[in-house]
Amino acid sequence: MSSQPEPCVLLLFGATGDLTRRKLLPALFQLHLRGQLPQHFAVLGASRQPLSNEQFRTLMRQACIAFCPAPPDDAQWNAFAEYLYYEAGHFSDPTLFQRLNMALRDIDHRHHTRGNRLFYLATLPSSYPLLVKQLRDAEMVNRAIGHPFTRLMVEKPFGRDLASAIALNDEIAAVFREDQVYRIDHYLGKETVQNILVLRFANAIFEPLWNRIHIDHVQITAAESLGIEGRGAYYEETGVLSDMVQNHLLQVLSLVAMEPPLSFDADAIRDKKTEVFKSLRRFYGAEDVLAVTARGQYGQSLDGHVPGYRNEPLVDPQSPVPTFVALKVFIDNWRWQGVPFYIRTGKRLAQATTEVIIAFRQIPFCLFGQDQVCSRIAPNQLILRIQPHEGVSLAFGVKAPGAETSVDSAHMRFTYGTHFDGAMPLPYERLLTDSMRGYAALFARRDSVEEAWRFITPILETWASHPPADFPNYAAGSEGPTSAFDLLARGGRAWRPLGEG
Ligand SMILES: NC(=O)c1ccc[n+]([C@@H]2O[C@H](COP(=O)([O-])OP(=O)(O)OC[C@H]3O[C@@H](n4cnc5c(N)ncnc54)[C@H](OP(=O)(O)O)[C@@H]3O)[C@@H](O)[C@H]2O)c1
Numbered sequence: 222m223s224s225q226p227e228p229c230v231l232l233l234f235g236a237t238g239d240l241t242r243r244k245l246l247p248a249l250f251q252l253h254l255r256g257q258l259p260q261h262f263a264v265l266g267a268s269r270q271p272l273s274n275e276q277f278r279t280l281m282r283q284a285c286i287a288f289c290p291a292p293p294d295d296a297q298w299n300a301f302a303e304y305l306y307y308e309a310g311h312f313s314d315p316t317l318f319q320r321l322n323m324a325l326r327d328i329d330h331r332h333h334t335r336g337n338r339l340f341y342l343a344t345l346p347s348s349y350p351l352l353v354k355q356l357r358d359a360e361m362v363n364r365a366i367g368h369p370f371t372r373l374m375v376e377k378p379f380g381r382d383l384a385s386a387i388a389l390n391d392e393i394a395a396v397f398r399e400d401q402v403y404r405i406d407h408y409l410g411k412e413t414v415q416n417i418l419v420l421r422f423a424n425a426i427f428e429p430l431w432n433r434i435h436i437d438h439v440q441i442t443a444a445e446s447l448g449i450e451g452r453g454a455y456y457e458e459t460g461v462l463s464d465m466v467q468n469h470l471l472q473v474l475s476l477v478a479m480e481p482p483l484s485f486d487a488d489a490i491r492d493k494k495t496e497v498f499k500s501l502r503r504f505y506g507a508e509d510v511l512a513v514t515a516r517g518q519y520g521q522s523l524d525g526h527v528p529g530y531r532n533e534p535l536v537d538p539q540s541p542v543p544t545f546v547a548l549k550v551f552i553d554n555w556r557w558q559g560v561p562f563y564i565r566t567g568k569r570l571a572q573a574t575t576e577v578i579i580a581f582r583q584i585p586f587c588l589f590g591q592d593q594v595c596s597r598i599a600p601n602q603l604i605l606r607i608q609p610h611e612g613v614s615l616a617f618g619v620k621a622p623g624a625e626t627s628v629d630s631a632h633m634r635f636t637y638g639t640h641f642d643g644a645m646p647l648p649y650e651r652l653l654t655d656s657m658r659g660y661a662a663l664f665a666r667r668d669s670v671e672e673a674w675r676f677i678t679p680i681l682e683t684w685a686s687h688p689p690a691d692f693p694n695y696a697a698g699s700e701g702p703t704s705a706f707d708l709l710a711r712g713g714r715a716w717r718p719l720g721e722g
Contacts (some may be wrong), residue, residue: 225311225421226657227263227370229337232321234352235275235344236266236307240376242284244407245343247273248649250293252286252632257654261333265324266307267294267317277307290644312348318359339656346378350392356713357396364398374656377460377468379665382383382681390667397667403656404665410471412637412646414605415663415711417577418490419477420613421606427603428481432556437600438712439477440578442471442718443452443607448519448527448697449544449574453535460542461516462684466565468676471498472547472665473607474562477577478552487661492668494631498672502551503679510683515546515704519569527569527697534639541688544568547705548680549712569697572720575607580714587628599630602717611645612636674676 231249235241252258282302286292293301308324310317324633329336340356342349352372357363363371373393380386393402409413421427430436443465447457456464476495482489504510518540520529531538545567552562581604587595602616614634621627637645655663694702700719711714 226257226259226262226633226654227337227659228332228334229257229339229657230262230325230332230334230652231264231339231341232325232345233264233266233341234312235263235268235342237268237270237272237280240343241266241657243288244647244649245341245653246284246624247289248653249303250289250298251647253509254297255305257650257656258304261335263304263306263323263332263334264316265328266323267312268307269309269311271309272307274306278302278305282307285566290647304407312344312351312355312713315355315358318355320363322359325624326379336363338369339374339493340372341374343376345440346376349375349389349697353393353396353520362396364396364401364551366398368541369518370659371397372398372399372401372403372659374405374655377568378406378463379404379468379670380674381463383671383678385542385673386671386674390671394667399667400661400669402664403652403666404670405652406472406665407648407652409663409665410650411605411607412604412645412651413451413611414473414476414674415651416613417605419475422481431560431579435581435672436560437580438560438714439474439562440574440580440717441473441562441564442578442716442719443470444570445566445568445570446570446698447571448569449530449533449536451534453533457536457542460681461544461546461568464678464682466546466548466564467673470564471673471676473577474550474564476559477579478562479480482557482717485662488663488666491666492706495666495669495672496554497552498676499667500554501553501672501676502553503676506685507683507687508685509681510548511687513549513708514580514684515547515682515696515702516543516684516689517702517705518542518689518692519567519695519697520546522569522697525701526533529693529697530568531693540600541684543689543692545570545685545701547701547708555654560569561714563709563714563716565701566718567695567701570719571698571700573609573709576717576721577607577718579603579605589628594626598628599652604717606636610636611638612640620676620712 242435308320342352363369380389401418475497479493482493518530530536530544531540547565550562553678581600583600589595598618606615607614614632616630616632618628619631621629
């Protein structure tokens, strides 16, 4: 991996869309402020809206005022705005691609970007196959290894199920080599998610404990306090499994569970992640699926102020779409045999929290005699806080002061906010610079995407053929449906309460 991002033009399909304005433009501007963009760089936006370069720059400035961590000052913005260009047209129109080709050549000449291209599909997933075909037909893709390079960045969702994911991957593979494809999972851009590997492999003390001998179970929670934020049409088609689990949470699980890679090379890491996906225990029929999953949909809050999912705009008043899921997952390999991984995620929960809990086994024998002391000894927990209050903490037993032997649980805490100066980089900053460097470790490879769908698709199918009888089954603002608590209680375990310090 070269450390310097290479000269290139970022060709952004969907340049007026929500993702560009909310995430990509702020990330690019932050990189500009940090001096981390390539020395020779430009952005060429493409969308339907008829805009001149100047109008596009104004639109992007408005986006930065709304979504950058701090509003841009004039000098900073003007220097950045010189990199921004725009071409209007419909993706189905071949002449758009002729014009883009001409614009790219002009930009190469002006900005010394050397013919290197980063195509970013920041638009509706239904347009991906068309865009890939148009790029090929306009001879904009260089499949040869080396320079000038052509890379394709693809936003989730990568399909709706296994069959559609394979079809999309085949369409991309007809035009691009797999190592030219950068599938974005913005969770992998988060510092705290990347820290899972650093914590495991930059410390000698954790890895010897990281197995079925010492770990009782793992919890992965991504709780959102927000609802669907006006995206009813999208959510009705997607649901919680495809929106959160197939991609983000299985990616997190793979980082927690993977074997040590041979190196930090992209494929060395991705090989080990794919092994985890291949080891996920498969389901034997619908009963098996229903026994290890709990699904939920939020109703209105107990105080009546927050509407239920079925009352959101563009949502069917009888919708069976789940907004919450809890899963019990096993990884059938030597390291993890018998260790349940519990995953839960949902909307409109009591607290917004994303964290991984490594729950160690209980002590084998209590020395301290009295029942009331022994029963208070909580097993150790290593807590990886992904957001908010990003950091790591370790819960362990200590003697409470006093004449009697009494054990209390204490926490050793590290937080990014107090240990490091400055704001955390935005996830898309890292993903954009890695794609400019040609370093693909933080991007999902074809095999892992398909393996994840192979695991998730039977759940989707079982849920579709066994509609929920009890929706809505949790109140907005609560900790989720009781079935999620039962899932752990059956194994004598409990979820860590949301938002516990
Ligand atoms: N929004 C987010 O925060 C977010 C987060 C994660 C992932 N994503 C993913 O990112 C992708 C884009 O989402 P989004 O929310 O940005 O969508 P969006 O707001 O609907 O934006 C779509 C963009 O594509 C353009 N476009 C659509 N059809 C076109 C066509 N036929 N020809 C030319 N331009 C066309 C639109 O341009 P016009 O306005 O000119 O029509 C607009 O710029 C999706 O795959 C989504 O799943 C989004």
